[in-house]
Each structure stands twice: as C-alpha cells, then as structure tokens.
Amino acid sequence: MTRSITILGATGSVGASTLDLVRRNPADWRVTALTAHSNVEELAKLAREFGAETAVIADEARYEELKQALAGSDVEPAAGRAALCEAAARPVDIVMAAIVGCAGLGPVMAAIEQGTTIALANKEALVSAGEVMTAAVAKHGATLLPVDSEHNAIFQCLQGGRMEEVRTITLTASGGPLRLVEDLDAVTPEQAIAHPNWDMGAKISVDSATMFNKGLELIEAHHLFPVGLDRIRIVVHPQSVIHSMVEYRDGSTLAQLGPSDMRVPIASCLAWPARMDTPMAPLDLAEIGELTFFKPDEARFPATRLAREAAEAGGAAPAVLNAANEVAVAAFLAGKIKFSRIALMVESVLSENSLPPAPRTLEEVLRVDEDARMRANAIMETA
Ligand code: NDP
Numbered sequence: 001m002t003r004s005i006t007i008l009g010a011t012g013s014v015g016a017s018t019l020d021l022v023r024r025n026p027a028d029w030r031v032t033a034l035t036a037h038s039n040v041e042e043l044a045k046l047a048r049e050f051g052a053e054t055a056v057i058a059d060e061a062r063y064e065e066l067k068q069a070l071a072g073s074d075v076e077p078a079a080g081r082a083a084l085c086e087a088a089a090r091p092v093d094i095v096m097a098a099i100v101g102c103a104g105l106g107p108v109m110a111a112i113e114q115g116t117t118i119a120l121a122n123k124e125a126l127v128s129a130g131e132v133m134t135a136a137v138a139k140h141g142a143t144l145l146p147v148d149s150e151h152n153a154i155f156q157c158l159q160g161g162r163m164e165e166v167r168t169i170t171l172t173a174s175g176g177p178l179r180l181v182e183d184l185d186a187v188t189p190e191q192a193i194a195h196p197n198w199d200m201g202a203k204i205s206v207d208s209a210t211m212f213n214k215g216l217e218l219i220e221a222h223h224l225f226p227v228g229l230d231r232i233r234i235v236v237h238p239q240s241v242i243h244s245m246v247e248y249r250d251g252s253t254l255a256q257l258g259p260s261d262m263r264v265p266i267a268s269c270l271a272w273p274a275r276m277d278t279p280m281a282p283l284d285l286a287e288i289g290e291l292t293f294f295k296p297d298e299a300r301f302p303a304t305r306l307a308r309e310a311a312e313a314g315g316a317a318p319a320v321l322n323a324a325n326e327v328a329v330a331a332f333l334a335g336k337i338k339f340s341r342i343a344l345m346v347e348s349v350l351s352e353n354s355l356p357p358a359p360r361t362l363e364e365v366l367r368v369d370e371d372a373r374m375r376a377n378a379i380m381e382t383a
C-alpha cells in the first residue's frame, strides 16, 4: 500500500537518509512536502526527483529562486515560517521531523495538532517544549516515533514491556571525537565535527563532541519514557554498537544493537510496527571484537550534568539550556568562541537567577527560547 510522507529538513543528513530509503522503495511512498532552510538548489532537485506536491524554503528571501528552480514542474513552491507550518499540517501518513534546532518546533507542533504520526529526529523541539509537546500529543492523539538512535533502541526494547516494570534505562554515548583529546581549548570546528562513528549535520556533531547531544538526549528520554530522571543513566560506549538498553525489575536487560547508520532507526519508524529492508550489511560481532564501556567524564564534559540539572529544575530550564547551546555552537562554528566556552556559556545563561516561569503554550516556549538567545549573545559580547 502506498503511504504519504512529508520530510521537514529534507536537505539535511537525516532528510537524505530518509529519502534514500524512500528511493529504494518507490512503490511504497508518495512524497507530499519537502522543506529546507536555504538550500534551494538541493530542495528543488529533490522535489522534482520525488514528485513532491510542494517544496517549502524557510528563508522567505529565496522564494523567487525556488520558484524559478521549480519552473516547468508540478511542484508548488512556498516560502516562510507560516508555509513551513502549513506544509507540516498537510494530511499524510507520516511526517519526518528532521529540522535542526528549536526552529523545527512550530512545524512539529503543527503536525501534532493534526494527530499525525511523527518520526521525531528534531530533539531540540522536544527538549524545549517538553510538557507542552507531550500534552499536545496526548490531546490530539498524535503518535511520536523516536528517530534518535538511542531513543529508537529504547522504544524497541520497550515493545511488549510495561513502563512500570522498568528499573533503569541506559543511554549509550560514543563519547565523541574528543574523548581522549587533552587540550579542549585548541579544538577546531573541523576536529569537533569529525565524528568517529556517525556521519551527521554540523550542529549535532559539535553536540556530540561537547556531550550536549547526550544531555539533550537525557531530557528527550525523560519526556518520551517517563520512568523518572533518576532511573535514566548514561554510559560511554565508544563502538556505538549497542544503541541503548532497558533493564526490567527482574534483572533482565534488553539492548538494541545495529550498525552506526541512521537508516536503521529511520527504517524502524517508517515501517513501524512492521519492518522493512535496508541496505545494511549484517552486524558482524566477531569482526567488531570488543565492546567497551566507561563512566562519562563530567569534569571535562559538564554538559550531561548541566542537562540533568536543567531537567530536574524543569519549567523553562531545558528550553534555556537548549537555546544557549544553539547560540554557543553557532558561535563556535563561526570561529567566535573556543570549544570549552560552549559549556561555560550555557552554564552562565542557566545560572543567571532569572529563569522565566514554566512555559505553558507554544508561544511561551518560543519567547523563552528567544529571550535565552538574547542573553547568550549578550554574555558572548561582554566576555
Ligand atoms: P542537518 O544540519 O544536516 O540538516 C538540517 C535540516 O534542517 C536541513 O534540511 C536544513 O535546511 C534545515 N534547517 C536548518 N535550519 C532551519 C531553519 N531555521 N528553519 C527550517 N529549516 C531549517 O541536520 P541533521 O540532519 O544532522 O539533524 C537534524 C535533526 O536530527 C537534529 O535535531 C539532530 O539533532 C537530529 N538527529 C540527527 C542525527 C544524524 O545522524 N544526523 C541523529 C539523531 C538525531 P538547509 O539544508 O537549507 O540548511
């Protein structure tokens, strides 16, 4: 049976992996909407290739460019944030939410309000909106399928299990490319982006290097799998073969293993609750040889501690942490701040003792996000 799909963030790393699976199974899919931020050329190319109904570029200034690039095709061009939300709200079988950052929150909420099934890669949206998003999911009867490999692993390990019988959840972390690097001050963006196991977008690659990725994932897990923060653990596992684990009260621990390729968790969401073929070679454990595990080093990489504290504080704190981190990562990638200042900046924005009240609506979350960005920028300029 043909199913319809919208891909938010189609030109990114997760978007490309999703479209690769769609391309391999053309009879199974009909592409409704594809979106991007500014990469008009790639967006138009993909929209033509997949015969999308509409292609949306978030940057309004690029509308004419997109219109020209789509001339002569049946793809309807659109631009701007409102068009992004309209595209996300079109009726489809599944929306892949793969925009990076809190910029993806509005479109994700628009899809949730339709009661759609959403494959969620865009972790920053859930971290920022937390309770607002989970309440909307419940209210509108939407389904969130976790794409993030760790959360997808946990989701799979929970099938047939009962949340109240879970003793602990363990998120695995590769430790990133800098785990063994001594001088974190001297780290360049190129070094930070060169992830040993995964090929990903620039922002999440830096997040993996600082361990903020694992921090965001801790908060993400807390919302997706409400077992209590104190039951969610992190273990460093440099081979990234075990993607995460669930321990039940009888002492059984279930783990999901797989190659470090996002097409595996994406396929699990696209086919859920069934399974689909992927081009992955079988996992060869004898070839891999060793799986190792370490405690996270929070003295060198404070991000997971900061995220846990923000999750414990609740309310606006996770949105503030996320916004400050987005500003700091962009500044690091632009060569404006040193690597080790990313965590320091996040900590100072969080510790300014003026956390706003807990946001209760999408608009309030966006205001908290905007305000924290302003404070992060101010701290950067005065330092
Ligand atoms: P990329 O940077 O590769 O792609 C981001 C996508 O979002 C692009 O299509 C980009 O468009 C679009 N985009 C960027 N900014 C905006 C904006 N302001 N408004 C609208 N669209 C925007 O990111 P990834 O694919 O690596 O990551 C996407 C999400 O998935 C992130 O939240 C990440 O944490 C999560 N994730 C990613 C994994 C991975 O392996 N990559 C693994 C697990 C989770 P354009 O190309 O035009 O800039």
Ligand code: MG
Pocket (backbone or CB within 6 Å): 148, 149, 150, 217
């Ligand atoms: Mg992950």
